[in-house]
Amino acid sequence: MGNRTALEALTQRPPGFLRSAWPWRCVAYLVGSVVPGAAVALGVLAVGLAGPPVGLLLVPPLSALVVPLIARFERVRLRLVDPVPLPPVPDRRRREIGVAVMTVFAMWWIDLVMLGFTVGGPVLLILSPVVQPEAGPVPGAVAGVAGVLLLPVAAYTITAWGGARGAMVRAVLAPAGSELGEVMRSRARLVDAFETERRRIERDLHDGAQQRLVALSMTLGLARLDVPDDSPTARLLDVAHDEARQALAELRELIRGVHSQVLTDRGLGAAIRDVAGRSPVPVDVDADELGRLPAPVEVTAYYVVSEALANVARHSGATRATVTARTAAGTLAVEVRDDGVGGADPARGTGLTGLADRLAVVAGRLSVSSPPGGPTLVRVEIPCAS
DSSP, rough: OSSSSSSHHHHHHOOHHHHSSHHHHHHHHTTTTHHHHHHHHHHHHHHHHHHHHHHHHHHHHHHHHHHHHHHHHHHHHHHGTSSSSSOOOOOHHHHHHHHHHHHHIHHHHHHHHIIIIIIIHHHHHHHHHOOOOOGGGHHHHHHHHHHHHHHHHHHHHHHHHHHHHHHHHHHHHSSSSHHHHHHHHHHHHHHHHHHHHHHHHHHHHHIIIHHHHHHHHHHHHHHHTTTTTTTTHHHHHHHHHHHHHHHHHHHHHHHHOOOHHHHHOOOOHHHHHHHHHHHHHEEEEOOOTOOOOOHHHHHHHHHHHHHHHHHHIIIOOOEEEEEEEETTTEEEEEEEEEEEEOOOOGGTTSSSHHHHHHHHTTEEEEEEEETTTEEEEEEEEEEEOO
16 A cells, blocks of 8 residues: 555545545444444443443443453554554553543444445435335436445545544554654664674673784794894794784774773763874863763763764864863753864765764754854753763
8 A cells, every 4th residue: 555544545646546445444444333332332231221229330340341342442443544553652551441431432423423424325325216216217316326426525534534533543542752752762772782782892802802912912022032133034023013013003993993991981071082182183172070971971972072073084174173071950062163164064974964863862962063164063962861
């Protein structure tokens, strides 16, 4: 199906809509109201037969039995007009009971009345020559033609009501905010999993490959002491020793990029000074007295500073940059300025879109000022609530 819901199907062109299954699905959806209607009728009959004193005592157990069944029925038949899966919500049972109560007291009979007038009317007109033969052939034929002409109108009417009713049920079972909330929680879980995996990789590199390279460098150094300086083997050992030291330095740089041990041990201020000290562009840092912040806040802010300084080095043509970090009123504010050419644009792949996505996980905000000719200011604000 090209459309996800009955209401979306109404936007199709008339020929495509009338040939689709949506009108029939909506008819089946509304016919399903016979089930709660029958349950209500049987309940009223049971209470009436039992008499006033006993009947009143039967109302609570009957309600406890019928309401959950109708709630489940409503959730299942919603798929006829809105097949989009419902997101999980914390108070699912309470919401399902609300839908069931709404159905029992109002919706079931409205559905059947709507179905009777919208579909039953044209059908009776079409059957007029059979139902009322005494009216004569001409009036019967006119009524039959009118009934046929009303069928497309009935298809639109029944689909509109079925779609609107389904939208009401969805609004009760899963408010719009719940879907957004679930997306945000899912994104946060992905980020947490990524951070966990990144720490594992850093630990494996630090405890495995780095230690092996250190041992190799020491072995080559010891071997060089036992070889005369003027021998060909000495020259080869010197080259191998230099290569091992260079590989070790590159691996240490890679480990710092995977996860900053300074951030874990000493906090955000020290980590910002560490990444600024490794930047090819001179960076002034003002990030004193930050203290320790919640881990997600520190990791996100460090990621922002690292990415922003990488953008400064790669794209800005700046000769100097400044990083400022402050906490006030429970919010961490970080600013990265540079004196480059400006013109930073997320559409050009400068990493700003990735920064915004990462900040959204911790309810942070990103603002960028980068007019052509510079300077560029990247500012982020992150709530520090644990």
